[in-house]
Amino acid sequence: MATLRDVAIAAGVSPATASRALSAPDTVSATRRTKVLEAAEQLGYQPNRSAQALASGRSRHLGLVVPDLSNPFFATVAKGVQAQARGTRNAVLVADTDEDPRIEHELVRDLQTSVDGLVLCSPRMPAALVQECATQGPIVLVNREVEGIPSVTFDVASGIRQALLHLRALRHRTVAYIGGPATSWSEAQRRTVLGEVEGIRVVDIGHHRPVYPAGFAATDLVLESGATAVLCYNDLVALGVMSRLRARGVRVPEDISVVGFDDIPTATYVTPMLTTVSLPLTRAGHEAVTMLDAALAEDGTTPTTAPLPVELVVRESTAPAHESP
Amino acid sequence: MATLRDVAIAAGVSPATASRALSAPDTVSATRRTKVLEAAEQLGYQPNRSAQALASGRSRHLGLVVPDLSNPFFATVAKGVQAQARGTRNAVLVADTDEDPRIEHELVRDLQTSVDGLVLCSPRMPAALVQECATQGPIVLVNREVEGIPSVTFDVASGIRQALLHLRALRHRTVAYIGGPATSWSEAQRRTVLGEVEGIRVVDIGHHRPVYPAGFAATDLVLESGATAVLCYNDLVALGVMSRLRARGVRVPEDISVVGFDDIPTATYVTPMLTTVSLPLTRAGHEAVTMLDAALAEDGTTPTTAPLPVELVVRESTAPAHESP
């Protein structure tokens, strides 16, 4: 493997000049620059990342921590991070915590030794721990806010409001809400709006895990409540609800309307297609990387952005309320 | 940030001893070892990964290249890789090629400068290019075979055979096959078995992209063929088929049976739940890392493993064939 020194020799310049020709082209005269570039090309020179990192103090890697890669929500954010990172950075180290808060902290600390900065999707990690992690290196949070730490969030409240208004327009008066994990920032956001829409009474079905089986199980509670519509913490839960409703012989949307949250691909694969709130997940990934780069460049600032806009997508799982008996 | 030298001084030993105490504990006397460990702990010592990598020639990173992280197939493999890599390695660099073969090669080469070895899920990259990449560093392929390169594969042929036998047992005599991309290794494997099952006539619906809309579009061809069952390249396609069938008023499984491939989570979220071939994706990720480690340790060998076993999961989308007119 050719080293920078080899390139320098081949180009008839010093290693210092070769280094500059490659990383700061305009600090070198045109003649030498082309000589170096040609020599590098000709030798198939590939810079040694470890050496670059050691000498410069920057690995040009960034880290991404997610609870579950096979969850389309996080996978999409990851794609956004990837796309934005390409070009300005070398690569992104991804860590999947497997929804296990215990290893999460350790994993973050470990990852921080290898990267310049971290994008953290960690709904369940206690705020204090997040703050402690932030002392070890730049961090940007996704879909969550913690005092003193930059974050990119979604306008969750607006999403819930849009959903509620949509249901009200369809003459629903009683809607059930199947909540997510009690400790989730995002869940708290949702709940701030539930009582805000006049003319709609929201029945709280309680906190549930944000997964399909939880929706399936919670459905009977919804039915008991007498609500004509269900608002679910996320699409996975909504999917579980729809499945259980069908099993109980309740028709969607004729007998009951269902609204999800997140707009994962599967939402369009089921029948009826799910009405849900769509989040700009890819964009969130982009923004997170941008903010990280900003934090890396400037120093001491905690850039904050307005919550990303969300949008209700009306599909087939919502319809006018049936007449109550 | 404390360096190894600081630790050594605090422990009253030489940097060499400190280094050994941390990375090869049994080459150091118990007394000094504990001294070093205590000093390290006390100073909050974190080894500098870049320096370790430069000095040792090993980054302890491994790379993973996938076409699309938001595809549950690859996401699950990624989880498997993650899980196995944790412990023996530092981290895994993930690269999403966005299904773009053009950037794929460049991405791989770039990633190879940062990792010790690569796990490559790249169904579409030409074999020659794959081989060229393999000259730059250890590579393990997933779900694909290329001459001279270690790979972990699934027993795809067995899966198709199981599906066909299942359908035959249900008295299906004509089944349509919706194929995947023509250049896919996995697709070629499937086709080797199609004609092998006696008593079943397979109607070839041609090659299609492995996505939901493609299944949706191919469905009308299936209906035209007079087949009483459809075998799909993967679950996404099968989902598209089911959706279109419903739109056309064809009942599943009463009028026609549908079989998928991969067993993605969504397969159980739809109604009827999809009969499909389940692949040990997580295990594939494990195996890939194991093989990579083996390739890194020994030298010059190309370990090969038997294809991973697959299993037909019978759910609700298949039923006895209706009587032909």
Next chain:
DNA sequence: CGCAGATTTGAAAGCGCATTCATTGCGTTT
């Protein structure tokens, strides 16, 4: 033509660690 100031260049000094090699100290063997 000569000199201040700006621009290019190369020598050299690490970055933090692993690792080789020579040295030391120790227990064994005959």
Next chain:
DNA sequence: AAACGCAATGAATGCGCTTTCAAATCTGCG
């Protein structure tokens, strides 16, 4: 008791690069 082998240690070297810093070259102007 001498000689030997082995384990434990530290000094020193270098991994390949970036980045001062000072020297060299070039620019324009009086």
